[in-house]
Amino acid sequence: MNELESVQLKDRILEYLLENDNSKAEKVYKALDNPFNNFEQFRIVAQDMFIHHHKYFKIRQGFQFDENDSGKIYYITNLTKSFIEVGGFTAIYDQKERDLLIEQKVKKASDKKTLYWWVPITISALSLCFSAYAISRNSIGVTQKEIKEVNNKIDSLKSNFKKENDKLKSRIYEAEMLIAVYENDSI
Structure with a gap:
């Protein structure tokens, strides 16, 4: 995945969360049609978003119900909507x-x-x-x-x-x- 595809995926994650509110990481991954071959790569992109742009995207640890559940919950902040409206990560890349x-x-x-x-x-x-x-x-x-x-x-x-x-x-x-x-x- 090149850099442009990565920033477009980040925008899609935020757009999904705007429409669906807080969601488990696995649910977001499946809703976006499994953008990677494995979930770990997706989690790395989300972690990068959290590290570098935490004012628009948050991750918190939820309850783990089984070993296939990461227990990570993705959620937006009050700045996410305006960030997406001005172009999001794609605008930064451009x-x-x-x-x-x-x-x-x-x-x-x-x-x-x-x-x-x-x-x-x-x-x-x-x-x-x-x-x-x-x-x-x-x-x-x-x-x-x-x-x-x-x-x-x-x-x-x-x-x-x-x-x-x-x-x-x-x-x-x-x-x-x-x-x-x-x-x-x-x-």
């Missing part, structure tokens, strides 16, 4: 899945942000290396015109890198705003 998806998107955006930061720096470093190589190779016959051309190219590259950097900054800002909107929507 919210957790949405949060996980947002977290993955944020991580992916963060990884891209790091990549975009290194691109202009790498291009700048390479262009400086090529320029230095070209200047050192032709150091004897360099004219004033050639120096101006190189300076113009460097200025042009700087301008292009600045534009690219500004574009990337605006995309990062947009991503941060989207993240903020997702965080506000999830609350």
Whole structure:
């Protein structure tokens, strides 16, 4: 049984108890068409509900009439009905899945942000290396015109890198705003 099926079973248990009031564990198990191959697995799910969400679900020890009777009685609290009305355990599961998806998107955006930061720096470093190589190779016959051309190219590259950097900054800002909107929507 996967996690989604487990939370749906927990909701079914609470819904059954809302309709039928306090019930013995075996009766709930049979009423839900024996959702597991054995009763012990069902009891573990119910125990997990009690441990982690005891404000919606309670277990108490009843009388044991024979060895096949666990003597456990499941019952609801005054908060159970409103909990089921807002979606119950399935709503909690869905919210957790949405949060996980947002977290993955944020991580992916963060990884891209790091990549975009290194691109202009790498291009700048390479262009400086090529320029230095070209200047050192032709150091004897360099004219004033050639120096101006190189300076113009460097200025042009700087301008292009600045534009690219500004574009990337605006995309990062947009991503941060989207993240903020997702965080506000999830609350």
